[in-house]
Amino acid sequence: MGDGTGVAYFDGVKKLAINWFKYSAPTTFYGLAGKMIPWFAVSAAILLAIGLYIGFAVAPADYQQGEFYRIIFIHVPASILSMFLYLILAGYAALGLIFNTRLSAMMASAIAPTGALFAFISLWTGALWGKPMWGAWWVWDARLTSELILLFLYLGFIALHASIDDPRRADRASALLAIVGSVNVPIIYFSVQWWNTLHQGSTIKFSGTSMHVAMQQAMFITLAACWLYAIAVVLARVRSIILERERNTTWIAELPEVKG
Amino acid sequence: MKLRQKRFMFIVAAVVGLAAAVGLVLNALENNVSLYFTPTQVANDEAPHGRSFRIGGVVEEGSVKREADGLTVNFVITDMHKSIPVVYKGILPDLFTEGKGVVAQGRVEADGVMRADEVLAKHDENYMAPEAADALKKAEAAKAAAATPASAPAASSTTE
Numbered sequence: 001m002g003d004g005t006g007v008a009y010f011d012g013v014k015k016l017a018i019n020w021f022k023y024s025a026p027t028t029f030y031g032l033a034g035k036m037i038p039w040f041a042v043s044a045a046i047l048l049a050i051g052l053y054i055g056f057a058v059a060p061a062d063y064q065q066g067e068f069y070r071i072i073f074i075h076v077p078a079s080i081l082s083m084f085l086y087l088i089l090a091g092y093a094a095l096g097l098i099f100n101t102r103l104s105a106m107m108a109s110a111i112a113p114t115g116a117l118f119a120f121i122s123l124w125t126g127a128l129w130g131k132p133m134w135g136a137w138w139v140w141d142a143r144l145t146s147e148l149i150l151l152f153l154y155l156g157f158i159a160l161h162a163s164i165d166d167p168r169r170a171d172r173a174s175a176l177l178a179i180v181g182s183v184n185v186p187i188i189y190f191s192v193q194w195w196n197t198l199h200q201g202s203t204i205k206f207s208g209t210s211m212h213v214a215m216q217q218a219m220f221i222t223l224a225a226c227w228l229y230a231i232a233v234v235l236a237r238v239r240s241i242i243l244e245r246e247r248n249t250t251w252i253a254e255l256p257e258v259k260g
Numbered sequence: 261m262k263l264r265q266k267r268f269m270f271i272v273a274a275v276v277g278l279a280a281a282v283g284l285v286l287n288a289l290e291n292n293v294s295l296y297f298t299p300t301q302v303a304n305d306e307a308p309h310g311r312s313f314r315i316g317g318v319v320e321e322g323s324v325k326r327e328a329d330g331l332t333v334n335f336v337i338t339d340m341h342k343s344i345p346v347v348y349k350g351i352l353p354d355l356f357t358e359g360k361g362v363v364a365q366g367r368v369e370a371d372g373v374m375r376a377d378e379v380l381a382k383h384d385e386n387y388m389a390p391e392a393a394d395a396l397k398k399a400e401a402a403k404a405a406a407a408t409p410a411s412a413p414a415a416s417s418t419t420e
Contacts, residue, residue: 061389063390134380135379142294179274180274
């Protein structure tokens with residue numbers, strides 16, 4: 001009996017392990033991603049509505065900036081996402097280089113446009129806020145400049161990948177760019193500590209937060225919404241990349257939506 | 261070593277090497293990357309001479325004086341150790357207030373006064389409701405009031 005449970009447990013572990021790797025193949029991941037997208041998309045929409053409601057209707061005005069500070073409910077999540085997505089992109093790119101897996105490189109390509117979008121939103125909303133608050137749309141301080149470089153890295157990754165016809169070679173070349181560029185992310189994060197910048201320091205620190213509670217709630221909820229949105233969009237995009245790249249395979253020819 | 265381990269080690273070594281190189285470059289560039297000099301740096305002669313640069317600090321309390329033309333403003337930028345007077349003609353940003361962060365760009369003349377072409381407000385990382393800020397100010401005032409009795413007799417004795 002003791003043996004029996006042991007074997008069952010071992011089988012369970014083996015099954016878990018097999019299932020885990022099963023989903024790293026585009027064939028199975030395609031279906032899994034399709035099932036997950038609605039969940040992420042719907043919860044993103046709900047959380048965004050709640051977050052923006054708290055942010056614009058419940059949270060009080062700021063004692064210095066008045067209503068202008070409400071830009072943070074978009075600006076801060078966009079900035080955080082732009083940096084995190086780059087690290088995830090570089091991580092997938094590295095996985096693709098090391099293990100030569102197809103899906104990793106496809107994930108990296110799928111993340112890039114969303115990351116670029118968030119970097120752009122971060123710069124754009126920051127400029128809109130900077131003019132009335134600082135008195136300038138743009139300054140070449142370390143935080144702003146390194147975030148601009150992040151946007152260029154995303155665009156460079158997309159452009160480099162698009163410029164090479166053979167997808168496998170395109171994966172490898174753009175993966176190198178992504179990995180090299182990841183050095184920029186800690187520079188963005190620590191720029192406000194390392195140098196004198198016009199951009200303010202971090203409000204959310206490991207030691208605590210200097211922010212009103214309702215403002216915090218709204219910001220964290222919109223942050224979660226942005227994460228869920230990013231996951232939903234990336235999964236949708238990776239599905240079309242899989243379809244495009246594996247279009248000559250039988251498993252795609254046999255998909256109901258392709259056959260239909 | 262397997263090929264994939266080799267590739268992994270190669271990528272790790274490349275990223276570490278690159279990070280070290282970038283770190284050294286940024287360290288060497290330190291003053292050029294910073295947006296502004298502090299008044300202490302200016303006092304220590306670290307700021308450039310004869311050309312425009314930026315000074316950053318806090319607007320000293322009670323130092324803001326507007327001239328009759330309504331546009332020219334005099335104020336003092338301080339970092340609590342050294343301070344530099346600034347003259348600026350133009351429109352100030354909304355966040356410009358005494359006791360808050362500011363960055364001014366211009367030349368420091370021989371008399372030690374900066375003639376600024378541009379004044380930017382530097383926001384801090386605190387977000388508060390106005391009532392909370394008021395409460396904080398009151399608490400500080402109460403604390404200050406509680407602390408003064410010790411020094412007050414001395415002050416009054418000198419006036420008498």
